[in-house]
Amino acid sequence: MTELPNVLRVPAWERIPRLLHGFFGRCGGVSRGNFAALNLSRHVGDDPALVDRNWRCVDAISGGALRFLTMRQVHGTQVVFVDESQRTGGEADALVTRARGLALSVLTADCVPILWVAPTAGVIAATHAGWRGTLGGIAARTLRSLQAVGVEPADVLVALGPAIGGCCYEVSSEIVDQVQNRWGLMPGAVRRTGGGRARLDLRAANTAILTRSGLPQSHITRIGPCTRCAVSQYFSHRGADGATGRQLSFVAWEAGGG
Secondary structure, eight states: OOOOOOOOOOOGGGGSSTTTEEESSSTOOOOGGGGTTOOOOOSSSSSSSHHHHHHHHHHOOOOOOOOEEEBBOOSOOOOEOOOOSSSSOOBBBBEOOOOSSEHHHHHHSEEEEEEETTTTEEEEEEEOOHHHHHHHTHHHHHHHHHHHTTGGGGGOOOEEEEEEETTTTEEEHHHHHHHHHHHOOOOTEEEEEEEEEEOOHHHHHHHHHHHHHOOOGEEEEEEOOOOTTTTTSSSSSSTTTOOOOOEEEEEEESOOOO
């Protein structure tokens, strides 16, 4: 029997009129083996027919009223503004829109999916942040892109979804040195373990970058577990030695006027 998809939502966001969002896990699809079960990436070696069936499952859960727009994530800092006319986000690591019925989508397996909403301005965004994007400042760049269209940081709400935690994400000390040299010390995000190694909490690092960029701490929500710890529920690149699927996080305005 197929498990029902596990979709996390930010409780406070449920009260925002016409906003739809969610952080999916790996449960609920038809893919097999390392990609079991709700793999939504067509670029990891999974059977394309099964991936298509998984997307139809997501469409059914959303009532078929949304068009999911993905991007070719490259661990960079490119932010792209999109509208109803576009069929893909292209090469980018963040998407921004005011369009209705367009679900901005992030696919991850340890990296941080960051969803954004500015309710008053009617603007939403979705960001992908691995360690390279974190170092490059993709979160800060997304915030600046919102400011460029008239959205003030005080009007923005952000949710950081399931991602690998500092409990499991061991990197070289050189990486955390680069991050802290650029963005400042991050005691809550970095723990030195000796031997030229360190543990990095990507969500804590992006939270620090966002608050230092002017976003109020109270406007940031962290939701979901460490993907490596919860590998039975979430795809984890580290947990599967690289051979795994990708889960979906999305944000959208309901289609229609008003």
